[in-house]
Amino acid sequence: NAGVTQTPKFQVLKTGQSMTLQCAQDMNHNSMYWYRQDPGMGLRLIYYSASEGTTDKGEVPNGYNVSRLNKREFSLRLESAAPSQTSVYFCASRLQEKLFFGSGTQLSVL
Amino acid sequence: QQPVQSPQAVILREGEDAVINCSSSKALYSVHWYRQKHGEAPVFLMILLKGGEQKGHEKISASFNEKKQQSSLYLTASQLSYSGTYFCGTGRNSGYALNFGKGTSLLVTP
Secondary structure, X not given: OOOEEEEOOEXXXXXXXXXXXXXXXXXXXXXXXXXXXXXXXXXXXXXXEOOOOOOEEOOOOOOEEEEEOOOOEEEEEEOOOOHHHXXXXXXXXXXXXXXXXXXOEEEEEO | OOOEEXXXXXXXXXXXXXXXXXXXXXXXXXXXXXXXXXXXXXXXXXXXXXXXXXXXXOOEEEEEEOOOOEEEEEEOOOXXXXXXXXXXXXXXXXXXXXXXXXXXXXXXXX
Protein backbone atom coordinates (compact mmCIF):
# COMPACT_ATOMS: atom_id res chain seq x y z
CA ASN A 1 0.00 0.00 0.00
CA ALA A 2 1.54 3.29 -1.13
CA GLY A 3 -0.64 5.52 1.06
CA VAL A 4 -0.30 9.17 0.06
CA THR A 5 2.05 9.83 -2.85
CA GLN A 6 3.35 13.28 -3.70
CA THR A 7 5.25 14.30 -6.80
CA PRO A 8 7.71 15.78 -7.33
CA LYS A 9 9.85 15.42 -4.19
CA PHE A 10 12.01 18.42 -5.06
CA GLN A 11 11.45 21.37 -7.38
CA VAL A 12 13.23 24.62 -8.12
CA LEU A 13 11.30 27.38 -9.85
CA LYS A 14 12.06 30.87 -11.00
CA THR A 15 9.86 33.72 -9.86
CA GLY A 16 6.79 33.92 -12.05
CA GLN A 17 6.85 30.31 -13.23
CA SER A 18 3.88 28.08 -12.68
CA MET A 19 3.68 24.49 -11.57
CA THR A 20 1.34 21.88 -10.15
CA LEU A 21 2.07 19.68 -7.18
CA GLN A 22 0.46 16.30 -7.49
CA CYS A 23 -1.02 14.21 -4.70
CA ALA A 24 -2.72 10.85 -4.89
CA GLN A 25 -3.99 8.48 -2.21
CA ASP A 26 -4.95 4.85 -2.60
CA MET A 27 -6.82 4.46 0.70
CA ASN A 28 -10.24 5.52 -0.61
CA HIS A 29 -10.37 8.47 1.81
CA ASN A 30 -12.93 11.21 1.23
CA SER A 31 -11.03 14.18 2.66
CA MET A 32 -7.71 15.54 1.45
CA TYR A 33 -5.57 18.49 2.52
CA TRP A 34 -2.64 20.64 1.48
CA TYR A 35 -0.30 22.10 4.12
CA ARG A 36 2.87 24.10 3.88
CA GLN A 37 5.62 23.90 6.46
CA ASP A 38 8.07 26.70 7.06
CA PRO A 39 10.80 26.84 9.73
CA GLY A 40 9.35 28.10 12.99
CA MET A 41 5.84 28.34 11.53
CA GLY A 42 4.59 24.80 11.86
CA LEU A 43 2.07 23.37 9.42
CA ARG A 44 -0.32 25.81 7.84
CA LEU A 45 -3.42 24.73 5.96
CA ILE A 46 -3.62 26.00 2.39
CA TYR A 47 -6.72 24.28 1.01
CA TYR A 48 -8.73 21.20 1.76
CA SER A 49 -11.34 19.04 0.12
CA ALA A 50 -13.89 17.43 2.41
CA SER A 51 -15.13 15.20 -0.40
CA GLU A 52 -14.86 14.75 -4.13
CA GLY A 53 -16.17 17.86 -5.89
CA THR A 54 -15.67 20.27 -2.98
CA THR A 55 -12.75 22.47 -1.99
CA ASP A 56 -12.35 25.09 0.73
CA LYS A 57 -9.76 27.66 1.69
CA GLY A 58 -7.55 27.19 4.71
CA GLU A 59 -5.38 29.71 6.56
CA VAL A 60 -3.04 30.67 3.73
CA PRO A 61 -4.76 30.19 0.34
CA ASN A 62 -3.45 33.28 -1.46
CA GLY A 63 -1.34 32.45 -4.50
CA TYR A 64 -2.63 28.89 -4.76
CA ASN A 65 -5.39 27.01 -6.51
CA VAL A 66 -6.48 23.42 -6.06
CA SER A 67 -8.31 20.77 -8.03
CA ARG A 68 -9.95 17.69 -6.66
CA LEU A 69 -9.70 15.72 -9.85
CA ASN A 70 -11.37 12.61 -8.47
CA LYS A 71 -11.52 10.82 -5.15
CA ARG A 72 -7.86 9.78 -5.36
CA GLU A 73 -6.20 12.98 -6.56
CA PHE A 74 -5.89 16.47 -5.15
CA SER A 75 -3.50 18.86 -6.89
CA LEU A 76 -2.08 22.20 -5.81
CA ARG A 77 -1.21 24.83 -8.42
CA LEU A 78 1.03 27.84 -8.16
CA GLU A 79 0.09 30.13 -11.03
CA SER A 80 2.93 32.62 -10.62
CA ALA A 81 5.47 31.43 -8.09
CA ALA A 82 6.98 33.89 -5.61
CA PRO A 83 9.98 33.50 -3.29
CA SER A 84 7.56 33.60 -0.34
CA GLN A 85 6.19 30.28 -1.56
CA THR A 86 9.49 28.54 -0.90
CA SER A 87 8.44 25.83 1.53
CA VAL A 88 7.87 22.15 2.12
CA TYR A 89 4.41 21.14 0.98
CA PHE A 90 2.58 18.21 2.52
CA CYS A 91 -0.52 16.57 1.19
CA ALA A 92 -2.66 14.51 3.55
CA SER A 93 -5.78 12.40 3.47
CA ARG A 94 -8.04 11.58 6.37
CA LEU A 95 -9.59 8.43 7.73
CA GLN A 96 -11.87 9.11 10.69
CA GLU A 97 -9.73 11.18 13.03
CA LYS A 98 -6.32 10.45 11.53
CA LEU A 99 -4.46 12.44 8.91
CA PHE A 100 -2.07 10.45 6.75
CA PHE A 101 0.65 12.61 5.28
CA GLY A 102 2.67 12.19 2.13
CA SER A 103 6.44 12.50 2.23
CA GLY A 104 6.38 16.13 1.11
CA THR A 105 7.56 18.29 -1.77
CA GLN A 106 10.45 20.65 -1.13
CA LEU A 107 9.93 23.71 -3.33
CA SER A 108 12.39 26.53 -3.83
CA VAL A 109 11.43 29.68 -5.72
CA LEU A 110 14.39 31.79 -6.80
CA GLN B 1 -5.95 30.71 13.71
CA GLN B 2 -2.92 28.79 14.89
CA PRO B 3 -2.99 27.35 18.42
CA VAL B 4 -0.11 28.36 20.66
CA GLN B 5 2.32 25.69 21.83
CA SER B 6 4.75 25.86 24.72
CA PRO B 7 7.57 25.37 25.28
CA GLN B 8 9.22 25.86 21.89
CA ALA B 9 11.95 23.38 22.69
CA VAL B 10 12.78 20.83 25.34
CA ILE B 11 15.91 18.80 26.02
CA LEU B 12 15.55 15.75 28.24
CA ARG B 13 17.65 12.93 29.47
CA GLU B 14 16.33 9.45 28.79
CA GLY B 15 13.81 8.51 31.46
CA GLU B 16 12.74 12.05 32.32
CA ASP B 17 9.20 13.37 31.88
CA ALA B 18 7.97 16.28 29.78
CA VAL B 19 4.76 18.23 29.26
CA ILE B 20 3.88 20.09 26.08
CA ASN B 21 1.02 22.56 26.14
CA CYS B 22 -1.36 23.73 23.45
CA SER B 23 -3.89 26.53 23.78
CA SER B 24 -6.41 28.22 21.54
CA SER B 25 -8.29 31.49 21.73
CA LYS B 26 -11.36 29.90 20.12
CA ALA B 27 -13.73 27.18 21.23
CA LEU B 28 -12.51 23.77 20.17
CA TYR B 29 -14.17 20.58 19.06
CA SER B 30 -11.03 18.48 19.02
CA VAL B 31 -7.30 18.51 19.69
CA HIS B 32 -4.95 16.29 17.72
CA TRP B 33 -1.32 15.50 18.44
CA TYR B 34 1.28 14.58 15.81
CA ARG B 35 4.99 13.85 15.95
CA GLN B 36 7.40 14.59 13.15
CA LYS B 37 10.91 13.24 12.97
CA HIS B 38 13.51 15.16 11.03
CA GLY B 39 13.01 14.88 7.28
CA GLU B 40 9.86 12.80 7.64
CA ALA B 41 6.13 13.40 7.47
CA PRO B 42 4.09 14.02 10.64
CA VAL B 43 2.59 10.92 12.20
CA PHE B 44 -0.65 10.78 14.18
CA LEU B 45 -0.35 10.21 17.94
CA MET B 46 -3.80 10.79 19.37
CA ILE B 47 -6.99 12.79 19.33
CA LEU B 48 -9.03 14.31 22.14
CA LEU B 49 -12.63 15.21 21.48
CA LYS B 50 -14.85 17.68 23.26
CA GLY B 51 -16.58 15.81 26.02
CA GLY B 52 -14.23 12.87 25.55
CA GLU B 53 -11.81 11.14 27.82
CA GLN B 54 -8.11 11.50 28.29
CA LYS B 55 -6.53 9.12 25.83
CA GLY B 56 -3.18 7.48 26.06
CA HIS B 57 -0.69 5.80 23.83
CA GLU B 58 1.94 3.69 25.64
CA LYS B 59 3.80 6.19 27.83
CA ILE B 60 2.34 9.20 26.05
CA SER B 61 -0.95 10.59 27.25
CA ALA B 62 -2.87 13.81 26.83
CA SER B 63 -5.63 15.87 28.39
CA PHE B 64 -8.13 18.37 27.02
CA ASN B 65 -9.60 21.17 29.11
CA GLU B 66 -12.56 22.33 27.04
CA LYS B 67 -13.38 25.36 29.19
CA LYS B 68 -9.87 26.72 28.92
CA GLN B 69 -9.42 25.53 25.31
CA GLN B 70 -6.17 23.91 26.31
CA SER B 71 -4.54 20.55 25.84
CA SER B 72 -1.41 19.05 27.33
CA LEU B 73 0.70 16.16 26.09
CA TYR B 74 2.47 14.13 28.76
CA LEU B 75 5.56 12.11 27.89
CA THR B 76 6.51 9.82 30.74
CA ALA B 77 9.89 8.11 31.14
CA SER B 78 11.02 9.46 27.80
CA GLN B 79 12.87 7.26 25.33
CA LEU B 80 15.36 8.21 22.64
CA SER B 81 12.69 7.43 20.06
CA TYR B 82 10.51 10.25 21.42
CA SER B 83 12.81 12.85 19.88
CA GLY B 84 11.15 14.93 17.22
CA THR B 85 8.84 17.88 16.79
CA TYR B 86 5.39 17.65 18.34
CA PHE B 87 2.48 19.50 16.82
CA CYS B 88 -0.96 20.06 18.19
CA GLY B 89 -3.75 20.52 15.70
CA THR B 90 -7.08 22.02 16.65
CA GLY B 91 -10.43 21.58 15.01
CA ARG B 92 -13.46 23.80 15.50
CA ASN B 93 -15.91 21.29 14.06
CA SER B 94 -16.09 17.71 12.99
CA GLY B 95 -14.63 18.45 9.55
CA TYR B 96 -11.06 18.02 10.79
CA ALA B 97 -9.65 20.94 8.83
CA LEU B 98 -6.95 21.26 11.43
CA ASN B 99 -4.93 24.31 12.31
CA PHE B 100 -1.55 23.29 13.69
CA GLY B 101 0.65 25.06 16.18
CA LYS B 102 4.25 25.98 15.45
CA GLY B 103 5.54 22.86 17.10
CA THR B 104 7.65 21.88 20.09
CA SER B 105 11.06 20.42 19.42
CA LEU B 106 11.88 17.59 21.81
CA LEU B 107 15.35 16.10 22.10
CA VAL B 108 15.96 13.09 24.33
CA THR B 109 19.61 12.44 25.10
CA PRO B 110 21.23 9.27 26.53
